[in-house]
Amino acid sequence: MVATSRGTGAVRATSVAGCLVLALLLGLTMSGSGAGGPVAGVRLWKGPTDVDAVVGEHPELGVLAEQPTFTWIGETTEPRTVGTWARAAGGLPVPLVLYAIPDRDLGGHSAGGFPDTSAYLAWVGAVAHHLGDAPAVVVVEPDALGLSLQMSPPERAARLRVLGRAVDVLKANSPRARVYLDASMWVSPAAMAGLLERANVGSADGFSINVANHVADGPALEYANAVSAMTGGKRFVVDSSRNGRGSSSHERDWCNVGGLALGRPPGTLLTDEPLLDGFFWIKTPGRSDGTCNGGPPAGQFWLRGALELVANTRS
Numbered sequence: 001m002v003a004t005s006r007g008t009g010a011v012r013a014t015s016v017a018g019c020l021v022l023a024l025l026l027g028l029t030m031s032g033s034g035a036g037g038p039v040a041g042v043r044l045w046k047g048p049t050d051v052d053a054v055v056g057e058h059p060e061l062g063v064l065a066e067q068p069t070f071t072w073i074g075e076t077t078e079p080r081t082v083g084t085w086a087r088a089a090g091g092l093p094v095p096l097v098l099y100a101i102p103d104r105d106l107g108g109h110s111a112g113g114f115p116d117t118s119a120y121l122a123w124v125g126a127v128a129h130h131l132g133d134a135p136a137v138v139v140v141e142p143d144a145l146g147l148s149l150q151m152s153p154p155e156r157a158a159r160l161r162v163l164g165r166a167v168d169v170l171k172a173n174s175p176r177a178r179v180y181l182d183a184s185m186w187v188s189p190a191a192m193a194g195l196l197e198r199a200n201v202g203s204a205d206g207f208s209i210n211v212a213n214h215v216a217d218g219p220a221l222e223y224a225n226a227v228s229a230m231t232g233g234k235r236f237v238v239d240s241s242r243n244g245r246g247s248s249s250h251e252r253d254w255c256n257v258g259g260l261a262l263g264r265p266p267g268t269l270l271t272d273e274p275l276l277d278g279f280f281w282i283k284t285p286g287r288s289d290g291t292c293n294g295g296p297p298a299g300q301f302w303l304r305g306a307l308e309l310v311a312n313t314r315s
Contacts, residue, residue, distance in 0.1 A: 044068040044137065044266060045089035050286060050301035058303070061286075063310055067266050069241065069281040070095040070139060072299070074104075075114050079123065083130035093135040093178075097211075097282060098124065101141045101162065106150060109255065109290025109298040117162050124166045128173035136177040139237070139282055140166060140204070142211045145195045146184025157198075164200030171203055178277070180208040180237055185215060185223055185249075193230035205277075206235035212283035213239070214260050216246025221273060228275050240264040241281035244313055255292035256305060261312035285309050 046068035055061050073082070073096060085094050102120055104113030114120035144163060148156040163181065170179050181204050183192050196207055207227065210220045217240070224236045240263030264279040286306030288295035295302050 043092055044095050044280075045085070045092040047071060047085060047088070050284070051306070054303060058307065060310055061306055063262075063313070064285050064306060067281060068095060069266070069284045070097045070137075072097040072099050072284070073127070074100040075112060075123070077127075079126035079130045081130075082127050083132070086131055086134035086136070089134065091135070093137050094131070095137045095280070095282075096127075096131075097139045098127070098141055098166070101144050101159070104141075105143070106147050109292070117158070120162065121165055121169060124169050125173060128170050128177070131174040131177060133174070133176050136174060137237075137280075138170060138174075138177050138179050139208045139211065140170075140179060140181050142182045142208075142282075143184050145182065145192065145199060146187050148195065149187065149191075160195065160198040164198070164203075167200045167204045178205040180204060180206050182211055183207045183209050183224075183227055183236075185209055185213065185220070189223060189226035190230060193227050196227070196231050196234075201231055201234055204234070206237065206275075207231070208237045208239065208282060210239040210243060212241075212289065213254050214243045214246050214257065215249060216243055217264065217279075219248055220246075221270075221276070225273075225275065233275065235275050235277050237277045237282070238279050239282040240266075240268070240279035241283045241285050242309060255289040256295040256302070258293065258308065259312060260309060261315075262309060 049065055049069070051061050051065045055065050071085070071094075082094070082096070099110070100113050100120060100123060102113045102116060105111050114123060141163060144159065148159045151159065167179055167181065170177055181196055181199055181201050183196060187195070201207060209224050215223075217238070220238050220243070224238065228234050228236060242260040243263040244261030245259060246263065262285060266278070266280045268279040270276055286301055286303075286309065288298055288300050288302040288305065290298040295305060
């Protein structure tokens, strides 16, 4: 259901009551398992983006080349590459999304993943090993929890165990990584809290919401706080990559939807949201969700979509 990611962007200057834009912060408190203390003022690393090749011809897309977004990695990603990025980051946190769980997307636009659990966990371990003690922010398997509800009970239980083991592997081998299990907002807060608990959110630093969707800040935060209250006060991050004209609730119509705009810049914090570790562009602006509404295959850069997203943000 979610496309692989890459790409960046800044948003037009906006003044929002109660909003504290702490340029590209990782979080206020870094509370949570193995967090290692505050990191106020630390920027996320920004690597090369899809936009770099086209921004000369389309300078308006410079807004997408100025901010860090999360790099999505999957079964075709060589784990050693993560170590290369960590060295290139020079001590800045590397933003990553793991997207390689077996039976990913249950045959949807982003179908794929490793063929079995053993291969997947070995890959997670290799990624964590090459990341080492470099700082990182890692979102684990977008929609894997929500889609597990479409599996048989034994299959669901197996998936939740795998996710829990992935969390443990990351925390044990990459001690400075902040790990967030993804929470699908089409699932009720109570049901999602139960899935998160079974998937070992207690050992993670928190959960992510709104990844690759476009729910507005208000309802997204309401959902996140409800889930947090049922998971022992876990912290969370919110994907604001295209919710600038956000909907009031999770939308089933999510695939290359027209009329969207960039949301809050990466690193935005709100003074009245103490459990928020930041808004981030987790889904890369300009990447296609799949072959729907005129888009290319999932994960590919889509120039028309990128131009529309920027134009809508400026209007």
